[in-house]
Amino acid sequence: MFDMDPVLMSRLLTTMTLLFHIIFATLGVGVPLFISIAEFIGIRKKDPHYLMMARRWARGFVITVAIGVVTGTAIGLQLSLLWPNFMQVAGNVISLPLFMEVFAFFFEAIFLGIYLYTWDRFKNQMIHWAFSLPVVIGGGMSAVFITTVNAFMNTPEGFTTGQDGFVTINPIQAMLNPATPTKVFHVLASSYVTVAAILATIAAFSLLKKKSSEYHKKALKLTMMATFIFAILTAIAGDMSAKFLAKEQPEKLAAAEWHFQTEEGADLILFGWLNEQDMPVGAIRLPGLLSFLAHGDFSSEVTGLEEIPEDERPPLWIHYMFDLMVSIGMALVLIPLLYLILMKTKKWNEHHKWMLRLIVLGGPLAMLSIEFGWIYAEEGRQPWILRGFMKVEEAATTSPYVDLMFIFFFLLYATLATVGIIVLRKLFRNNPVEVELEKKYPSIEKGDS
């Protein structure tokens, strides 16, 4: 149509689909956990506030899960439609985890249907709560399986190649490749922290608008504590990932840190920009910290980009993605920490409007951080699609219609996003929690709630 290069257009279309899908995939992994926790607390404490929390989160979740399902189907098919040469080769190996992911998704889909339509159907509330567990597990497991596929593309293992492709294949070894443990840990922890932060954003936003509401205060406390715990876990996972990269994919870490020469006691470079000689300018240098990040030792040697052939180096702009991801990650530890300190200190008020405003920022920032992190991880293995085996341009489709499809899909995602937001707003605007609580639990104390 515009005579665009199918390789470039395939990359752009895949990027767009993934960036859009990741938002809903993250919610799909994380939200069921919090629905389940809230319902459990509600049943144990006989507290209608928490039960209502589970209901309302579940109601919003259905809308996001629908978009997650349809965009997930899209990326599943696009893998073959846009990267037929890649799938022809790698399909032999990655079909196993892809398949297991579909099973996990199937499992989740069945029980989500059951969970949503059996509120109040059983005398024993715990039975209904138990139906949330397969949803939590299914969501988590699909993230695990699909992440092993991505990990395989970063560190392919579990096969030997001969003249015409694969000679032997060990699909289990391919799934448990070196990148898998850190990636899975990082993906799960960051999904949970992001969802906790987003639910906290909603609670804080409502508190800012309506002043005091027992329901929103309880929601805020629950989600802030979760944010804190998962943010720390995410930071640990991030540190492990950096150590993994230093060992297995040094070019990704080196490009992220603008680390050109192999040296001992390497500095960590924060922010800044590159001048015409590709020298970092205006950056904050933390002496020896990159060595510490890479190997846990301030004076260890870190491989520089100079050792990587020029046509196999990732782009240098991924530095910004890395910095943004890490900075937001730090903020997600500090914001809930501040909240918890204010809460524990009798004289201070954790619902101060500046505290709440800070929390409101947390959710959107966390989602941005997910996007930055994925862009960094994916661009960081350029130019490879299968690191060391297949480059991106060998993998893409030769079909001339990718640019037209790009426009179609752009329109689709724009529509889904717009209508999705309108529907979600309607769903909660027209049905405030106070009204719903009173309808459902007439005995609940009024006034402050």
Next chain:
Amino acid sequence: MTYEIIGITVLWLFLYGYVIVASIDFGAGFFSYYAKKTKKDHIINQLISRYLSPVWEVTNVFFVFFFVGIVGFFPDTAFYYGTALLVPGSIAIILLAIRGSFYAFESYGSKQSNVYMFLYGATGLLIPASLSTALTLSEGGFITETNGEITMNYLKLFTSPYSWSVVFLAIVSVLYISATFLTFYASRANDTEALKLVRKYALFWGTPTIIAALTTFIALGQHNQRHYDRMLDLWWVFGLSMGFFMISLGLIYIGKYYGLAFISVMLQFFFAFFGYGASHLPYILDPYITIYENATHQSTGIALIIVFIAGLFLLVPSLILLMKLFLFNADYVKGKK
């Protein structure tokens, strides 16, 4: 049995599963829009949404299962079909996306909207049409390979009588399957009003379904002689399919045993579908892909089969639970729960 045969059989089984559950869904979309247009929506919409709401996501998974599975077992399908199907495949994804998400938006989110209903009804017919392209292509003659480059001959596809008869067959089958299921579901719910309406739909769509099956068969004979001859060898399978069609239509006509009638419809399509599939073998894409030459490595094939079996142990009890709670729970069907 070799792992290639097991693989393609399981995949075919899942595709059959998708044809049934998706047909119910797609047809229901069309019928609810049609009922709205003819001002009869108050009669059947409640019935349709009670069935569909808990299962729409599951329907989608059958499809994902099939295409992930076929690429896994036969990675060369990704290369040929992937390249050739970029446009129809993308259109099908977009339609599925609109349909799935708008269904959720409508039934969980906002009040009924005409636009949503229209999209829901229209996509219900367009999706089977676009997905059936893949089946048409599999007969060969539309895709050509020159120097490792795949090109699809769209002109040939759009002017082929065979491809249009497949599209027609897909659409009428969807409506027939869906109407017979809804008839059964309405009778379970003791909803006489709805039953009268959907029974009429079922009787109406029976005849075109069988006519379309015959014309497709004749068109196939002109397009792919080899496949046609193999189908004639398996004539008794298609005979069984025809027999079950007569049974189902007969039962619906006399207005009794709707459950049995729907099972007959399922068997009718089961035999037709498996007869078609068995006679298609060993080709997946005539003449480029066969199940033997283009299967994945044995170790992956066996691992996939193990996962299949393990997965079925997980899925079958869950699906039974789902059906018990919604489909076969008389109180739920009647709207009491």
